[in-house]
Amino acid sequence: METLVRVTDLSRDFGRHSALSNVDLCLERGQVLGLLGPNGAGKTTCLRLLSGLLAPTSGCIEIQGIDLARRPLAAKRHLGYLPERPPLHPELRVDEYLTHCAHLHRLPRRAIPDAVATAKQRCGLEDQGRQLIAKLSRGYRQRLGLAQAILHRPSLLILDEPTEGLDPVQMRELRGLIRELAQDTGIILSSHLLPEVQSVCDRVMILHQGRVRFDAETSAARPTNLWRVRLGEDIDVMHLNALAPVAGAIATGPHQFQVHVRDEASSADLARAILQADLELFELIPERSDLERTFFDLIGAEEQA
């Protein structure tokens, strides 16, 4: 696979404060990388460094083999960037703004109308072309920000909290769009929402206090077959272990058990088996995923979770 971004030993200090330390990163075409972390973890700093808006204190960023520090113009041609606040000009109309962005990204004049129409169509802005940006709602502004980032079909897309301000339907649409875009680009997105990262990213990197604390494929951190069960009466754990869908169970408190369901069984099978055993089922909750556990373990907030 083609390597789009290679980051080596990236650090960035703001005065005495170190915002990012020794980050190494590699992204292939077709991959979606999620940067996860609490507020102030260094996600935005990392993305601003990758998009060339900030200069690193040390380290090297290569986009498609081009050093961003030495040849910024050539490197920036391959990237599309959606900052935390979409970089819009409220006094322009949507079409005017996108045309301006196309010029900035040096698209050939003849290709601009098509590029603008495609970007609008992908972001659901077909009917907003004549609309003044100042009159757009928050969600549409976010879409427009995304449209300017994908307008020139960059091979690397950097999205800083892309679902911020979107309603649940728009969020789902955006996730779909990200997966669609990921077919021929590499995407790095930041978020502090675990489910979002889990649902859309192939790989996740957890940042905390400017350092990478976890970097793994999300498939390795998918939810396991662990379920938390609360029953009406206190029974011996052996009763649960005897049920067909249960691979193993342990008592975690009064009336509470952690149950490992067999691979071929589902939560419905477990619920059915519990009821058929004449037990009262009060709660059946999936245990937190590995990723979620790792996240809270790493940031030391386990007790607040």
Next chain:
Amino acid sequence: MIGTIAAREIRSGLVTPLLWVLLGVGQVVLAWIFLQVVENFSGLDAEQRLASLTQELCLNLFGFAAVLAMLAAPLLAMRMLSAEFREGGYDLLAGAPVRLVEILLGKFIGLAVLITPLCLLPAANLALLTNVTSLDLGQVAAATLGLWLAALFFGAIGLQASSLTDQPGAAVLIAFGVLLLFSIIGRAESLTAQTLSLFGWLSWNEHLFRFLLGAVRLSDLTYFALFTGFFLALTHRRLANRRLQ
């Protein structure tokens, strides 16, 4: 690329009310001064007239238009960098494959185009008299050129101030402060020996005065070109440093 950035600035300037308000207010005051000068001049006998009508009008109309440009340039410039830093619009340029010098020149040319109508207002007022009396068109042209160069100089200071902060209000105040300093610095001459003319040379109004009298001198052209270039270079430096901060 410079054209793209300048065109966007011009478009934004034309669709927002600031420029139109400045032009409207400027024209009302200029018309008032114009009336007063013509009224006073026509009331004088031939021997009482110390200067020609063109001279009187140039000194008064263009002199006031320069003060107007001094107020307008920082206001127009604050939107170009300072407000964009604050609202995040600058990230679009910083993330695009565009050189800093292209961004700077694009914005400066945009500012120059937007402030040009303001510099043409006094000449437009004078045009009313072309069929009534004979005017020294050469002097009017020189005064217009001087006013325009002074406005570019104010614009460069405005852009520099705008690049310093993401608070547009603060940017305007910084620009006013610097412009005021450049306006009154000539007076320092009277505090020291009469022969010391450095402070007088630094002051922009001394140079504009020559243009208003109809004299286009290389030294005055150099003054405006030098200081406009100097403040643009400072702005470039500042924009380059933003990546490091």
